[in-house]
Amino acid sequence: MTDYRRLRVALLGAGAVGSQVADLLLRHGSELADRAGATLELVGIAVRDVDAQRDVELPRELFTTDAEPLIVGSDIVIELMGGIEPARAHLLQAINSGADVVTANKALLATHGSEIFDAADQVGAQVYYEAAAAGAIPIIRPLRDSLAGDRVQRIMGIVNGTTNYILDRMDTEGAEFTDVLADAQALGYAEADPTADVEGYDAAQKAAILASLAFHTTVPLEAVHREGITGIDKAMMDAARHAGYVIKLLAVCERLTGADGAESISVRVYPALVSRAHPLASVHGANNAVFVQAEAAGNLMFYGAGAGGVQTASAVLGDVVSAARRHIAGGVGVGESTRANLPIVEIGRVTTSYQITLEVDDEPGVLAKIAGILSEGRVSIATLEQTVIHDPSTSSGTESSLRDDNLGGVARLVIGTHKALEQDLSETVDRLAASGVVERVVSVLRVEGD
Numbered sequence: 001m002t003d004y005r006r007l008r009v010a011l012l013g014a015g016a017v018g019s020q021v022a023d024l025l026l027r028h029g030s031e032l033a034d035r036a037g038a039t040l041e042l043v044g045i046a047v048r049d050v051d052a053q054r055d056v057e058l059p060r061e062l063f064t065t066d067a068e069p070l071i072v073g074s075d076i077v078i079e080l081m082g083g084i085e086p087a088r089a090h091l092l093q094a095i096n097s098g099a100d101v102v103t104a105n106k107a108l109l110a111t112h113g114s115e116i117f118d119a120a121d122q123v124g125a126q127v128y129y130e131a132a133a134a135g136a137i138p139i140i141r142p143l144r145d146s147l148a149g150d151r152v153q154r155i156m157g158i159v160n161g162t163t164n165y166i167l168d169r170m171d172t173e174g175a176e177f178t179d180v181l182a183d184a185q186a187l188g189y190a191e192a193d194p195t196a197d198v199e200g201y202d203a204a205q206k207a208a209i210l211a212s213l214a215f216h217t218t219v220p221l222e223a224v225h226r227e228g229i230t231g232i233d234k235a236m237m238d239a240a241r242h243a244g245y246v247i248k249l250l251a252v253c254e255r256l257t258g259a260d261g262a263e264s265i266s267v268r269v270y271p272a273l274v275s276r277a278h279p280l281a282s283v284h285g286a287n288n289a290v291f292v293q294a295e296a297a298g299n300l301m302f303y304g305a306g307a308g309g310v311q312t313a314s315a316v317l318g319d320v321v322s323a324a325r326r327h328i329a330g331g332v333g334v335g336e337s338t339r340a341n342l343p344i345v346e347i348g349r350v351t352t353s354y355q356i357t358l359e360v361d362d363e364p365g366v367l368a369k370i371a372g373i374l375s376e377g378r379v380s381i382a383t384l385e386q387t388v389i390h391d392p393s394t395s396s397g398t399e400s401s402l403r404d405d406n407l408g409g410v411a412r413l414v415i416g417t418h419k420a421l422e423q424d425l426s427e428t429v430d431r432l433a434a435s436g437v438v439e440r441v442v443s444v445l446r447v448e449g450d
Contacts, residue, residue: 002033002034004033004037004038004039005037005038005039005328006038006039006041007036007038007039007040007041007075007076007324007327008041008043008073008074008075008076009025009040009041009042009043009074009075009076009077009078009320010043010044010046010067010070010071010074010076010077010078010094010099011025011042011044011045011046011070011078011080012045012046012067012070012071012077012078012079012080012081012087012090013045013046013047013079013080013081013082014045014047014052014054014058014063014080015054015080015082015309016055016308016309017080017104017131017309017312017313017316018045018078018080018081019054019055019056019058019309020055020056020309020310020312020313021078021080021313021316021317021320022042022045022056022058022062023056023058024310024313024317025040025042025317025320026042026058026059032317032320032321035321036320036321036324036325036328037324037325037328038324038325038327038328040076040320040324042062043070043074044062044063044064044069044070045058045062045063045064045070046064046065046066046067046070047063047064047065048065049065050063050064050065055309067086067090068093071090071093071094071097071099072093072097073097074094074097074099075099075100075323075324075327076099076100076101076102076320076323076324076327077090077091077094077099077100077101077102078101078102078103078316078320079091079094079101079102079103079104079105080103080104080105080316081105082105082107083105083107083108084107084108084111084112087103087105087108088108088112088115088116091103091108091116092115092116092119095116095119095120095123095125095127096119096123098123098125099125100125100126100127100128100323100326100327101116101120101125101126101127101128102128102129102316102319102320102323103127103128103129103131103132104129104131104132104312104315104316105129105132106132106133106202106205106206106209107205109129109132109205109209110204110205110206110208110209110221111205111221113209113212113218113336114218114338117336117338124331124332126323126326126334127336128319128320128322128323129209129319130315130316130318130319131312131315131316131319132206132209133159133206133209133210133290134157134159134206134288134290134302134304134306135161135288135304135305135306135307135308135311135312135315136304136305136306136308136311136312136314136315137288137289137290137302137303137304137305137306137315138302138315138318139210139290139302140209140213142292142300142302143210143213143214143292144213144336144337147214147292147294147297148337150294150295150296150297151255151294151295151296152214152215152255152292152293152294152295153254153255153293153294153295154252154253154254154255154292154293155210155211155214155251155252155253155254155290155291155292155293156250156251156252156280156290156291156448156449157203157206157207157210157250157251157252157253157288157289157290157291158248158249158250158251158280158283158287158288158289158290158306159202159203159206159207159210159251159288159290159306160197160200160202160203160206160249160288160306161189161285161286161287161288161305161306161307162184162189162190162194162197162198162202162286163197163198163200163203163228163229163249164248164249164283164284164285164286164287164288164306165180165184165189165285165286166180166181166184166190166198166229167229167232167246167247167248167249167271168283168284168285169183170232170234170237170247171237171240171241171246171247172284174234174237174238175234176233176234177229177230177232177233181194181198189286189307198228198229198230199226199228199230200226200227200228200229200249200269200270201226203226203249203251203269204221204224204226204251204269205221206251207219207224207251207252207253207267207268207269208220208221208223208224208267210251210253210290211224211253211265211267212336212338213336214253214292215253215255215265215340215342216337216338216339216340216342217265217338217340217341217342217344218338218341219265219267219344223267223344224267224268224269225266225267225268225269225270225346225347226268226269226270227269227270227271228249228271229247229249229271231271231443232247232271235442236357236442236443236445239355239357239414239443240273240355240445242414243273243355243383243385243414243416244275244276244277245273245274245275245276245281245355245447246273246274246276246281247271247272247273247274247445248271248272248274248280248281248283249269249270249271249272250269250270250271250272250274250280250448251267251268251269252266252267252268252269252270252272252448253265253266253267254266254267254350255342256345256349256350263342264342264343264344264345264349265342265343265344265345266344266345266347266349266350267344268347268350270446271445272445272446272447272448273355273445273446273447273448274447274448274449275447275449275450278291278449279291279301280449283303286305286306286307287303287304287305287306288303288304288305288306288307289301289302289303289304290302290303291449347422348421348422348423348426349421349422349423350421350422351419351420351421351422352419352420352422352446352447352448353382353416353417353418353419353420353446353447353450354379354416354417354420354425354444354445354446354447355414355415355416355417355443355444355445355447356413356414356415356417356429356432356441356443356444357412357413357414357415357441357442357443357444358370358412358413358415358432358438358439358440358441358442359389359410359411359412359413359438359439359440359442360410360411360412360413360437360438360439361409361410361411361437361439362388362409362410362411363409363437366411366437367384367386367413369435369437370413370415370432370435370437370438373428373431373432373435374415374417374428374432376428376431377424377425377427377428377431378420378421378424378428379417379418379420379424379425379428380417380418380420381415381416381417381418382416382417382418383414383415383416384413384414384415384416385413385414386411386412386413387411387412387414388409388410388411388412389410389411389412410439412442416447425444429441429444
């Protein structure tokens with residue numbers, strides 16, 4: 001056996017991912033050593049509860065509740081605790097003690113990434129975080145390294161497996177949101193409190209990380225526009241399907257060029273309509289995918305498991321091997337490239353297409369009035385479909401929840417627009433709602449990927 005240099009590895013956290021990382025380090029140590037050129041010695045695992053039940057059986061002597069002795073003196077520190085504190089303090093301690101760090105902590109990087117990267121730059125350490133944005137999918141290195149010489153124009157990502165599972169089943173089975181959410185919780189895809197997933201917080205954290213890499217600009221979490229999927233219902237899914245779309249929760253990171261040639265970026269998360277011909281439409285179940293459009297490389301698609309203990313452990317161990325190789329080669333770590341400092345625009349300045357669904361009085365002149373309001377708001381109609389959903393002359397209708405005192409009929413209009421400015425669209429929808437002929441604005445969905 002080759003006599004390799006020994007590197008001390010400390011692991012913080014042994015949950016679903018951490019326990020798998022420890023197991024793989026112990027079982028495949030010699031193989032990893034051949035790849036890294038160094039023996040990776042797991043010196044200990046810091047946890048809150050030594051006696052907690054874990055997915056795999058690990059040597060009890062490795063566990064401790066005191067992280068500091070593990071951190072001090074280790075060459076590589078793997079942080080898989082999650083949350084902000086004490087993870088932030090532990091990472092900074094590891095960096096300042098001379099260790100390289102590996103983390104999958106998207107929340108920490110989205111909120112304190114600049115602080116952590118700056119600390120690493122000051123001491124020549126390296127921060128690795130391949131598992132922070134899309135689980136097992138290799139997307140961090142391609143953005144940071146492979147595409148560093150290109151100009152990324154746009155990223156569209158399905159980066160949350162829970163919401164994709166929910167929306168996929170609503171689309172393919174016609175199921176209701178609350179029923180599928182309950183199934184997702186039973187299967188372990190969604191937490192007992194699913195807010196971080198279904199309200200888009202998890203996806204927004206990942207969008208901030210991806211945009212920072214793609215556009216070489218620090219993107220604070222508060223600059224990411226965020227909407228969740230709790231308002232998506234069966235009727236919206238049916239309308240999307242009928243129009244040739246599927247609804248996905250997307251993280252969209254986009255380079256914008258103004259009329260004066262000045263560049264800016266937009267980073268946003270929301271449910272959007274995606275053409276069924278687009279590659280992202282075929283991402284099913286709890287899988288993730290990231291679609292990258294670059295000026296020279298063209299369109300690139302990264303697809304795979306976005307979560308899961310052993311899947312995410314794969315990305316973590318890839319970072320550990322990279323960290324070990326860097327230690328053997330020597331030299332300072334490579335800092336993050338965030339020097340472009342592109343301004344980040346608000347959602348109101350984004351231009352895209354929309355699908356607006358309205359319930360309106362089924363009377364002469366209504367369509368003309370709606371078309372006039374849209375035109376005044378600089379919103380151009382691309383398609384329009386009308387369906388009568390309540391006809392008093394026949395006492396028929398598909399929905400009984402419409403107001404009982406409506407003596408005329410009620411129709412549902414599904415309006416597809418050409419590209420429009422978000423601010424114009426939002427103001428126009430407000431005018432439609434107050435017009436007197438619109439019973440209800442059922443939904444407004446953006447169209448992405450056309």
